[in-house]
Amino acid sequence: MKKYFLLVGFVITSGWVMAQSGRLVAEKSGKGAVLVHQVQPKEGLYSISRAYGVKVADIAAANGFDKDKGLSIGQKIKIPLTAENLSKRKGKTPVYYEVSAKETLTSISSRFNKVSVKDLKSWNKISGDAIGREKSIIVGYFDGAAPAAAAEKETDQKGNTAKTGTKAMGQALVKGTNINIRKGPATDQSVVGTARQDEVLDILKKVDDEWAWVRTKDGVEGFVASQFLETIERKAEAKPTRTAAKAIGTATVSGTNINIRKGPATDQEVIGVAQQDEIVDVLKKVNSEWTSIRTKDGTEGFVASQFLVTGDKKAAAKPEAPVVVKAIGKATVSGTNINIRKGAATDQEVVGVAQQDEEVEVLKNVNSEWTSIRTKDGVEGFVASRFLQAGGKKAEPAKAVAATKTATAYGTRINIRKGPATDQEVIGMAQAEEVLTYIRKVNDEWSEVRNADGSVTGFVATRFLSFDGQPSVAAVEAEALAKSQAEANKAAEEAAAAERAVADARKREEDQKAESLVSEKITARNDAETSTPDEAGYFKADYLKMVNPNLAYEKTFASGIFKTDRGWNDGKYYLLMDNAAPGSLVKLTNPANNKVVYAKVLGKMKGIQYSEGFDIRISEAAAQKLQIGNTDKFNVTVTY
Structure with a gap:
């Protein structure tokens, strides 16, 4: 019966999370698109992986922690969106994505498992190729069993104790000394805090007849056995009169579920939430990052200034005219699936892809290696200069082929890394005999390459590359190692044969001694007088x-x-x-x-x-x- 009540409590909690989040919103990540999940009581990596239809190892990799590591209530973790849990079939839970400036349908398609541009237009009723500034669009349909768990909550700066911002339903007095506050509603759950005699706790929820979800004054949340709590009856108190601070203007909220905090810092308690396009009174500009505001229902607190647009709602809704950079010339792309990046470096985010013979506008020559360009559909970014031919003329195929040097990977699953060092992040894999585009030699140990389909550009240890049909250094080393091992095996066999020969000789000698002893005994007997x-x-x-x-x-x-x-x-x-x-x-x-x-x-x-x-x-x-x-x-x- 006890387990039944625990299960009911968990389901109710998940439903509350869904009500807070409203919908699933995907975020960018260095390792692809993700959902952000806030850990609930009694949840672990394995239960979360089953709910989201993704492997435990993939969640651990996305978050950069050990898969055997425990989770804390309220901890935010990234859930990878993959082909397994992000579907194209309608009828599932839609996944939204907040489009930032300069993003295109093509770049969004590349980010979300190459979903077709046609589907993106159909799902979001987009007629042309352009997307409205800061528009929220559907990028797929979630196949997991528990999308409600992807709530947008926060953890404190320490990252251990999560404040959910849940409104207390009452208060209770602690009856007993050093009463354990546990991670979940059961005695086998880990202890996350301690409450002392006569301490007042906020009651967030009554799980069942045995357990209550509570919060201490210092923000620790967990579960306490109800037998140690005495409910405090609240008496109606006269509401103190407060002189309302005079507003210095108004502002419109730009964003969803924007936290209103008790003080101007991210570690301050959340006392309310402001929604998209809500108009608030501006009481004071604290500094360049924080503003003191008051909502229509009288909640006063502090909001990050980046989420406020001063003036009325109409003015806020009007998009600003983008600054158009004047082109200094034109160029033609020489290569297939050439990455357009956010910055002038190979570790920068890919914002688009340019194709062979595509004509682009040249905005700026950054240096000898990178050029700032703009495509016909308005995508601006940076391209490696070697893939551009100035003047807007088509590249001659013969010259393009002659300029491309290739290398063949030796071995299976050769790491392609973000930088030329073994401690750099692995961003791709090269398979045995895969032909790679050789870009440049970094030093005696590393080379920059691009994989066969052009999707990954990074760094590979040169010893695993074969040029012009010649064996790679790794192949030569492997052959030498095999030869050395064969010689060692032969020497071991010869040594074993020598040991056997010595043992055989020793046995023959012992047999001869035994025969001599017997002979001496016989002689002794024959010598009897x-x-x-x-x-x-x-x-x-x-x-x-x-x-x-x-x-x-x-x-x-x-x-x-x-x-x-x-x-x-x-x-x-x-x-x-x-x-x-x-x-x-x-x-x-x-x-x-x-x-x-x-x-x-x-x-x-x-x-x-x-x-x-x-x-x-x-x-x-x-x-x-x-x-x-x-x-x-x-x-x-x-x-x-």
Whole structure:
């Protein structure tokens, strides 16, 4: 039930936004035309993207922020108008555009996904090619599901807390200490502020029985649990008399939904809104940017002077006669789809397009690279001088072709940037094998080019360009890298083969050692004598001859037993140990009873199975002679 009320509250909020905005108005942007959306409670990038029929990544790119970044209530974001959400079909929500001076139907068509000039004339009932000054025209029909969300609201200078300008429906007293003000009407919403005991809040809307939309004195808006609010009953108060300020004249409002503010600054509270052609009293000119005014209903405040036309309504409606710049000559365009720009630079906005052999008026030669021109339909702007032939004569096709140098892109999706640096904005892409018009060499790293259809002029890293059929630097580097990688792979394979050969040789050596050990064991068994040896063992005599007692080394080891068929009758005792070389003769003593036998080192402990925890192992016959008890592990003193 709770979720149901939350949903109803959101729908009501969206409807209120639509009522404030009235209609969808598109704006210019450096990355195309956009709608401006003001974020509502509980809205995120993904819900906004679904509503407007545009990808989250496209919204993030249009606004220059991370797609995983959170949004603030009241934050203004740009919504790109694309072929997916701006339709030519009537019956959808119309999208308007405020035409500025010197704009033409052709330039507007280029801005709005190349909508046909014929459609623009039909939708707006335009008979000729000219558009009235500051005229608002339809440029398409919005296909999204929630156009009402594109309201024209404002955020404060900090950009975090949005003041909607909503009129309060009442006030309430806070009951409790440090009551949370949340981003949305739910306890899992983030906290945007705190209200203290007995603080007075403006009630903007009652969402449901549990939550209320409020605003603090310092302008923080959010949602508070209704249980912590006590409604303040308003008593009728005598309206204070106020001496009306004397007007110094009148002015007509030029613009829609113009904010009237409490003070002469954009961070001041909005106390009212003035509409197109509304006549207001001028009370004082504060400075060149702000004017103090009073509306017909008595609202007094401050308005940006740029939205006021002094005098009566008729005078304001009369368009000013445009200043006609006298031409200094004529020229003929040499090239297809040549951009006419707002300023004399390639990063300036395109205001029109000139075609091959089109005759234009030359207004001014700016410098060696740019010329100010005017087309037949009145579009004024700047064109690269190399695309103009003076005198109004048609360019000779043969010369035009000879003057054009081309370059072929190497690689897929090569960036075309706004300036000659990797930190410059990407304004287009060149595909593999695409033939580009080569304009000039900027430096050793960058070149200026224009793409195949002439729609994008920018800068490409020269290493990705191929000239006259010769491979590009990037292609040569890629080939060298591939060759180097192949050589590295071959060297790695050879190294692996060498390692395998060493491992095979080591295994053969170990196998030979094992065979030698077995052979020695067999020899030891064959060397057994039939005569009964001394109790101390067969190797006693040799040990006493070979080992000097004064130089012998003695140490006690943890020992175990291994089985052998020797020693029972012939007195040949053996042991395995690491400290003496195989074949060495040693003296074994049981420290528990001082029993002694003499034994021969048969091999090393290292590498044999079950060596863990033992220093040596003696033959079973030697253990019996030393009277070792029935135990798996015992101590034996070795002298060698």
